[in-house]
Amino acid sequence: MADTAPTASRRSPLADAAPRLAAVTRSSRGALRLAELPFLAQVNVRLDAKSPAADAVGLTLGLQLPLEPDTVVHAGEVTAVWLGPDEWLVVGRPGTEHDLESRIRTAAGDAPGAVTVTDVSAQRTTLLVGGPRARDLLAHGCALDLHPRAFGPGRCAQTMLARTQVVLVAREETRAGFWVLVRSSFAGYLADWLLDAAAEHA
The missing domain is CATH 3.30.70.1520 (Heterotetrameric sarcosine oxidase)
Structure with missing residues (x-):
């Protein structure tokens, strides 16, 4: 039978950052949503x-x-x-x-x-960046044209975000935002950068 859930002993790279990511979601009053999607x-x-x-x-x-x-x-x-x-x-x-x-x-x-x-x-974790200001937040550290006409739902790119190599995916579901797939060793740095960049939206 295939595994269907991570084992209890696994710990995500951003487990300690979860409260701070959730705080941005609350303080931005819906403008931003930040969360880790661990173990995909x-x-x-x-x-x-x-x-x-x-x-x-x-x-x-x-x-x-x-x-x-x-x-x-x-x-x-x-x-x-x-x-x-x-x-x-x-x-x-x-x-x-x-x-x-x-x-x-x-x-x-x-x-x-x-x-x-x-x-x-095991190489990467995934950050969810959603909300009406998600594109503005990502644009602070990404050289891609993130306008919906250029990078709309169903698009992806291997790019740099805040000097960190990521795979950026524009999700297709309504209001689903973006997946930011980042190597686990850089996840903490990128989360800190996102939290700092998100401060103006709080």
């Missing part, structure tokens, strides 16, 4: 986008791996993030990383061509 399953997939393996993986996940650069495809509790012409990050709910990895490997296993499937869940 993250599986890196590399394969030929035009191969039978890509079709097989998409079928088992219930979605088509995005082929347009810097786009995201979402189906149910699984999100596929485009990282390159032959690379994707498949994100799922906490505790499902082993199941996702196994399903992807099985689907692609008999297909010809090189396929790499790697569980990278």
Whole structure:
């Protein structure tokens, strides 16, 4: 049976920052929402986008791996993030990383061509940045054009935020905001930066 929840002994990189992140949400009166989304399953997939393996993986996940650069495809509790012409990050709910990895490997296993499937869940944590002022907050430290016309729902980018490398995802759900996927070792620094930048909205 697949794991469906993180073990009790796991501690997220931003566990200590949770009260301060929640305080911003309260003090900004709905203008901003900051929170950690800990332990999201993250599986890196590399394969030929035009191969039978890509079709097989998409079928088992219930979605088509995005082929347009810097786009995201979402189906149910699984999100596929485009990282390159032959690379994707498949994100799922906490505790499902082993199941996702196994399903992807099985689907692609008999297909010809090189396929790499790697569980990278422990490498990153995810910050949620939401609310009407989310784009303004992120723009303080990101050189991307974050206007909805340029970076609307369903878009993603590997970029720098406050001099920290992140994967930025504009969520498709109404008012869902942004995912900021950051390496665990930089998560504390980035959270502190977000908290400081958010002070003007409090």
